[in-house]
Amino acid sequence: MTAKIISGREVAENILTTNLKNKVIELNKKNINPKLIVILVGDMKASASYVAQKEKFAVKAGIESDILRFESTVTEEQILQEINKINNDNSIHGVIVQLPLPDHISVAKVLNSIDPSKDVDGFTPTNVGKLFLGEDTLVSCTPKGIMQMLDSTGTDLNGKNVTVVGRSNIVGKPAAILCLQQNATVTMCHSRTKDLDAKLSDADVIIVAVGIPKFIHGDQIPENCIVIDVGIHNIEGKLCGDVDFESASKKATAITPVPGGVGPMTVCALIENTIIAAERIG
Numbered sequence: 001m002t003a004k005i006i007s008g009r010e011v012a013e014n015i016l017t018t019n020l021k022n023k024v025i026e027l028n029k030k031n032i033n034p035k036l037i038v039i040l041v042g043d044m045k046a047s048a049s050y051v052a053q054k055e056k057f058a059v060k061a062g063i064e065s066d067i068l069r070f071e072s073t074v075t076e077e078q079i080l081q082e083i084n085k086i087n088n089d090n091s092i093h094g095v096i097v098q099l100p101l102p103d104h105i106s107v108a109k110v111l112n113s114i115d116p117s118k119d120v121d122g123f124t125p126t127n128v129g130k131l132f133l134g135e136d137t138l139v140s141c142t143p144k145g146i147m148q149m150l151d152s153t154g155t156d157l158n159g160k161n162v163t164v165v166g167r168s169n170i171v172g173k174p175a176a177i178l179c180l181q182q183n184a185t186v187t188m189c190h191s192r193t194k195d196l197d198a199k200l201s202d203a204d205v206i207i208v209a210v211g212i213p214k215f216i217h218g219d220q221i222p223e224n225c226i227v228i229d230v231g232i233h234n235i236e237g238k239l240c241g242d243v244d245f246e247s248a249s250k251k252a253t254a255i256t257p258v259p260g261g262v263g264p265m266t267v268c269a270l271i272e273n274t275i276i277a278a279e280r281i282g
């Protein structure tokens, strides 16, 4: 079998230029102009490229975005002061701090300082807690994008087996919670799981966010399975995911490509969260 390719690029483009653009037009009529601030520290190439995509997508949906750039020598206090200003600025609806940060800055301290109502990454303890409790919240962007991609395939997760490989706070854990909320039976695995093959063998959906290039191969994927690959790695100038696409695409029913899969959906979800944050104050 050759897998259907789930194009995150296409799904994101569709959401941005229809749903989201229309929502922005409605907000503009009420004199609300959704605005996102991205705090970028240092000059990491990968971060700069993610941030550039965020700006591009903001334009597609018709929202404002600004990047606040800081040298990698910036102090934690300076970043906290900047966030405090943003928290108190009514013209700004969403803020994210691009990760990773230099070692001398506490990620936890910085994230905790963001007003949860402007936390469009969904990383603050308040928003993570609300997600855990099933309350309305700003949902972390990659898991939200994954659910939208699954939805675009017409997959109903009710009673299905979802195996999540990877236990990060940003992807694995929230993705598992979102799947549980749709009545899936979720198995959480990670790089130290014993007999991973057995855990994958009855999966209807596999979500891989383990951060190891080509960690999952086609021979580990059961029949009729959808594979979502969250990883992105540059190996000798070539991009690949956490899944070996070549073998996996021969086995899965549907699979996300790298690049052009989860990445654009994450950025699209960020723009959507900024619009939701703006709608809440309207």
Ligand code: GUN
Pocket (backbone or CB within 6 Å): 096, 097, 098, 099, 100, 121, 141, 142, 170, 266
């Ligand atoms: N770095 C890699 N992914 C992300 C993300 O989703 N949000 C932020 N803020 N930084 C990241």
